[in-house]
Amino acid sequence: MALPTLDTLIGYPDGETRGTSTVLHREPLPDGRAAVLLDATPFHPLDPTWPDQGPDLGVLVTEAGPAPVLDCRIAASDGVELHLGEKLPVRLGTEGWAFVVAHIVDADAPIAEGDTVTAEVDEEHRRALSLGHTSCHLASLALNRALTGFWSKEIAADALGSPDFDQTAIASSRIRPHGSLDEYRLGKSLRKRGFDSARLVTELDAVAAAVNGTLAEWVTGEAAVRIRRDDRRLSTRRFWECELPEGHASIACGGTHATHLGELGSLTVTLGLDDDGATMRMITAQSA
Template sequence: MTLPLEDTLVGYPSGETVNSATVLHSEHLPDGRLAVLLERTCVHPVDAGWPDQGADRAVFRVAGAELSVLDCIVGATDGRTLHLGREIPVGKGTEGWAFVVVHVLAGAAVIAEGDRAEVTVDPGHRARTSAGHTGCHLASLALNRALADRWKKDTRPDGLGNPDFDGVAIDVSLIGENTSTDTYRLGKSLRRKGFMTDGVTDGLAEVEDQVNASLADWVASGAAVRIDRDGDRLTDRRYWVLELPGRTVRIPCGGTHASSLADLGSVRVELSTADVGGTIVLTMGTFIG
């Protein structure tokens, strides 16, 4: 069995939701479902390294049959074996390996190498998830701004020049439809980097108000959003770009996004803290519309 040794071409960064492509490979997974590789896809997969955004909802149309895509995930192959998600043994860009988008279909699906597939993504689900992802980035910038005076050591800046609390403290980020949830551990490691955790819980309402005020100002600007990319392959570097008045923000990101802050309607956050095994965990829920 020989698998393709080129990274999959992807159209979702440009907003593509429909494409036609040739099936390069199909094989049954250990759980009985069918894994399908295409030369090109508009379906956003779950990333192996940072699985914050879930897979698009999509269907294949092949030889008159409509086949639901049950899951979509990043995989990698050395030309002999297909590895999925967390099981990938090498990093992106490793010589002799290809990183591919793996579409998972029901095991009874009839699809073979050389077939032509018409791929369609659910545009409503894509739009709501993209709004959630854009709101997540925007909220992280607003949180960084609100916490900027809590640093007593220099730390790396974010796209607006504020200390990048989000980038340094993030533990888990989950993108949903018109929402996102981000959790941050305020432990010893963060304190060693210079962040002052004392009093965070007591001052949380004020921080939340500051975050929401920044979000309201930015959304009111209707600033344009776009994805810049180094190429059309799955592993090519991509960036979320926000054109705020007088300032351009760039954040590395492989997800999908709204094309304007005006599309979001409104963005607000709710902040909470909890003690988890002696460590304060800050949770930020972001809500669109």
């Protein structure tokens, strides 16, 4: 069967963890495994462009039995070749390309093109990452708010109107079960944009306390969390949205999330610096 010419339809933005699909393509991989492409999937894949949230775990079930999904990644197809690697060859959504979810299975998995499969996501693993991702967004907004007075120049604002330190300084972000690890550059480039890195170093504990105070206020409510999107195609842009006391927050995001802030229970951050003070780490932890 030829490679798909249309995007995979995805259900995970709406919280789906189970769905019945048709196998459009199966391709052997150099490492001895195989990539399985479905017309639709509930599986959240790793996005190699910004790999903050890891892939869902679970199984693909056929009449011949279940096949564990060992990995799950966004891939691109030009109709001739499946591009499955550490980097997409074109920007997500580029015209003339299909963007697909590649479910990686063992080479001997009982799955063939044309099969009908039931895709079943590990719900416990999904929930832990979803709570972690929502926690990450809240922590970044609270951090921006706490650092408002550290800027001497005007920069782009975040979803709540604070100077967007998170997007300006972010070096990497990794969603963990029930939390996240974010790293921020505090070097010369950030200082040139008007940020007082030296003050942050001396006031780190006070900033962390301010962030945690804001988070404690936000998670006491039952504010709904939703993902806004125009359609179910993988390449369609999606936005995390939530009504916070400071206003409506909307952040471009391709991950999975809690359904309301009451699910988070308690939420705290810890801030730390590397040895030379050039990088700040924010560890966010959620607990029921």
